[in-house]
Amino acid sequence: MASPGPSSPPDSRSTRRRTPVASNTGVLPPDVLFDVLLRLPAKELCRLRAVCRAWRSLTVDPLFTGAHAARHPLFLANFRDDQTHICVVDLLGIVVKRIPNADGHLLLHTSLDLACATTVRNSCQVLDPATGNVHVPPESPAVEHLDRENVRMPYTSFAFGRIATTGEYKVIRIFNRPTLAGFHQPHLFEVFTINISGSSSGSSHTQWRARQPDHFFDPSSAIVVGEVVYFKVDIVFDVLICGDVYPGIPLDCILSFDLEREEWRGILNGPISEIFETDKYAGDLDGYRGLWTQVTLADLRGSLGLVHYRKHRHMMDLWVRKDIDGGLWVKEYIIQIEPIFPTTESCVKSLFMLDDGRLVIHFPKTGLLFIYDPRTNTSAQVEMRHLDAVAMYTGNLLSLQVGDMV
Template sequence: MASPGPSSPPPGRSGRRRLPAASNSGVLPPDLLFDVLLRLPAKELCRLRAVCRSWRSLTSDPLFVGEHAARHSDPLFLANFRDDEAHIHVVDLSGNVVKVIPNPDGHQLLTTRLDLACAATVSNSCRVLDPATRRVRVLPESPAPEHADRENVRKPYTYFALGRIGAAGEYKVLRMFSRHTLTGLHQHHLFEVFTISGASGSCSSHAQWRARLSHGEFVEPGSAIVVGEVVYFKVDTVYDAMTGGGVNHGIPLDCIYSLDLEREEWRGTLQGPIHDIFQTDEYDDYLDDHRALWSEITLADLRGSLALVHYRKYQHIMDLWLLKDFDNGRWVKEYRIQIEPSFPTTEWCVKALCMLDDGRIVIHFPKTGLLFIYDPRTNTSAQVEMRCLDALAMYTGNLLSLQVGDMV
């Protein structure tokens, strides 16, 4: 039988590759050291890396990183705490801080579910960061060449959205300028895209924003949510106000617009479930009720499905409608969540909502900064003891990874 070649590492216990014996100076057998390190949380391993280069090499081994992730599968989040604008914190669901990332200019996290994160301000400043390495890419503020001469294009308010293109292994940032020009009763936004390459590619230092076709109707940039490779938007509040003033352009208030990030093209208009909501809930079928209802609704990514979140504050009830069929506009009310009655009624809507692997649903309310978890198995909700939150994002990466994408 032929002996293994020099590039084939000798198997360790349970067929695993042994770590180099020299890396622990002979203190422990490699397999035992492997097991001891696997038990440590990522927070402790990151500290070891900071003080010793050999530990950094050992804990960065792809085999070790994979097995550690399998053992430590508890969800992690990125948080902007209200009492600390100068940092972004990686936290677990108990509120324990795992890692701290500098955020000197007080950028606020976008609601994402990725292994990278995006933080921005309304004054056109945006950063994409890798929590594992703390690498940050500051995106240029200059507009795309086609928009260079457009009035107010570099003034507030500016909105951003970050998505990952699976097939290409790259990330794209969508920028939306909401300082627009009104021609009669028509509203106009500017849209641009910036690409950050994945691990297989590179990103030119001269990369710039690319102008993309604006939507002809009333898109609300601040409502953007990315689900997979698609960005979804509600109808703009300006159109809502116009409708309330008696001007009706024939666009239903529960229209949802969508942009395909991979193709960088607008898709067809999606009809929301407002008609179904009025049929199943106690509302009077008047325009004012429609408008009030739509203001209580936010969009969310529920583990890869577009969700419409309807929170009725005085009843402490939250209904979650999931999109089942885009082409036919079919929505299904999957969950009715009863928030604890002690919850204050000052909230109008949800700021961030996500589903964990075990089916529990995490809910962030923006005004109070509180976090709740709903468990559909027991039909109960409970508040998470955590510092007040300004923004929350779900982190799907691995803090031990040394390279998620090219952030140069």
């Protein structure tokens, strides 16, 4: 099945400039030029804007770039067959640019104008695709953690977000427990602020800040929604409960960290109990633990979402948090994925919502990317090389200065 075509953004003719625009072939009315260039995919537009100065001026106008981004969404991707680049791709699977990624860092599933790529150990880098600047936080831990053994262990987890009020970007680093026997120990939790004011590549010349951790969150489940980082409960909860050790909060909960204030917030109740009470397929599930391993947290354009993938039925339920204070979860979508890939997938790795309401879904084992359109209740696979990781790019591709045009 072919991928659904992009939908047109709202008409913005009333806000466009009315001065005729000259080109090397004559004079074009601005509305006509706007509409013609808006139809071009990013790759062709980057090439054709060199035709004349007027075309170049239009393609960096905020009105045009915003409308073009809504109509032609772009992503950053790690392809499995290319560990040395981070690629800018569109929803047709076309690679627009390749950006060097010599160390093979893996993208976090963010929706920002910057990208954060990490390794399983202590290192990460923040990349600005528009300028090529790379900000590399130090690998050395916060002063309070220098004598802790598990800072040298692998499988470090990260999260990355932006503070709207200040424009700052912050990275969270979480050191996993050294051994399973140490599951009573808390994870080590650190925060780092990225300084993007400089014009050259390099680190921000500051230090990681230790923050008091919550004992039982799952580091790999982190998702940033606005200025809050959400985590699923650590699966070790189930181990404690089976051992008659009650950890103090139910398994069905979501922990949250305020990225701006750098402190933990209240505990949110999840929708799992409602799934068991109302879902006619709940009998297929192997208790809370079996269900909790099948769900993924997601940022749905500023709302917290929870995706439950039922692999044997090729279906997904998408729950959306509607009332933060009251704890209201609503099952907004029941998505039927075409059964064309193996049932080896047990969960979704990442999910994004586009401006037109379509959902972009990445499966981790097969590396496939799907688009679900709620208007037609159809899903389709994107014809693209298999992906290890994908992130939405909300910046302006038309100002990209680095990488190789494909």
